[in-house]
Amino acid sequence: DSGVTQTPKHLITATGQRVTLRCSPRSGDLSVYWYQQSLDQGLQFLIQYYNGEERAKGNILERFSAQQFPDLHSELNLSSLELGDSALYFCASSVGGAKNIQYFGAGTRLSVL
Amino acid sequence: SQQGEEDPQALSIQEGENATMNCSYKTSINNLQWYRQNSGRGLVHLILIRSNEREKHSGRLRVTLDTSKKSSSLLITASRAADTASYFCATDAKKAGTALIFGKGTTLSVSS
Numbered sequence: 001d002s003g004v005t006q007t008p009k010h011l012i013t014a015t016g017q018r019v020t021l022r023c024s025p026r027s028g029d030l031s032v033y034w035y036q037q038s039l040d041q042g043l044q045f046l047i048q049y050y051n052g053e054e055r056a057k058g059n060i061l062e063r064f065s066a067q068q069f070p071d072l073h074s075e076l077n078l079s080s081l082e083l084g085d086s087a088l089y090f091c092a093s094s095v096g097g098a099k100n101i102q103y104f105g106a107g108t109r110l111s112v113l
Numbered sequence: 114s115q116q117g118e119e120d121p122q123a124l125s126i127q128e129g130e131n132a133t134m135n136c137s138y139k140t141s142i143n144n145l146q147w148y149r150q151n152s153g154r155g156l157v158h159l160i161l162i163r164s165n166e167r168e169k170h171s172g173r174l175r176v177t178l179d180t181s182k183k184s185s186s187l188l189i190t191a192s193r194a195a196d197t198a199s200y201f202c203a204t205d206a207k208k209a210g211t212a213l214i215f216g217k218g219t220t221l222s223v224s225s
Contacts, residue, residue, distance in 0.1 A: 002155060002157070033212055035215075042217040042218070043156075043201065043218075045212040045213065045214065045215075048211075056211055056212050090156070099144065100143070100146075100205050100211070100213065101158050101161060102156075104155035104157070105155050106154060106155045107153075107155055109153070
């Protein structure tokens with residue numbers, strides 16, 4: 001158990017809809033990262049938050065947004081969903097610092113039908 | 114975009130054999146890490162090697178790093194069926210705290 005909790009585990013929705021994925025980082029970790037994993041694109045970094053503030057952005061679509069709350073949990077919002085958004089979405093957390101070892105949650109499998 | 118590229122994409126071996134996976138990357142790095150992912154599960158950190166290190170060991174794992182060639186290798190000795198998983202190398206830029214850039218992974222299958 002990595003200590004990172006993601007909910008829900010599975011999500012099935014229709015095109016055009018909006019969903020929210022939730023992540024609780026390991027106790028004490030200030031950084032939260034969101035990744036998308038699909039067969040064709042591999043594991044892609046989306047966005048990072050550190051102690052409530054956006055720290056870095058990767059290949060995140062404008063239809064996607066995220067935030068980190070004062071209690072350090074994070075949410076990833078995906079809107080106007082398309083078939084191609086079907087993927088595994090992972091949250092990872094780290095304490096930060098030079099080593100940057102990240103601890104991953106079990107992921108949310110999103111299916112857009 | 115992918116920073117690391119693993120080679121081979123897939124590897125099938127028998128229990129007890131050694132498995133070697135390679136990773137190449139493009140830009141200067143701070144650290145290089147290897148992660149394992151069991152099918153459909155989250156990634157698990159295996160080992161980290163700093164850019165000023167050449168070799169590191171952890172149990173049955175041995176990692177080498179050649180910064181002049183921008184490449185790394187992961188050796189798993191005496192493989193077990195439980196080692197069946199996908200293995201990813203991940204690099205970060207020379208600034209602490211940035212996101213990891215993952216390769217596409219090597220899928221290892223160990224049969225008993």
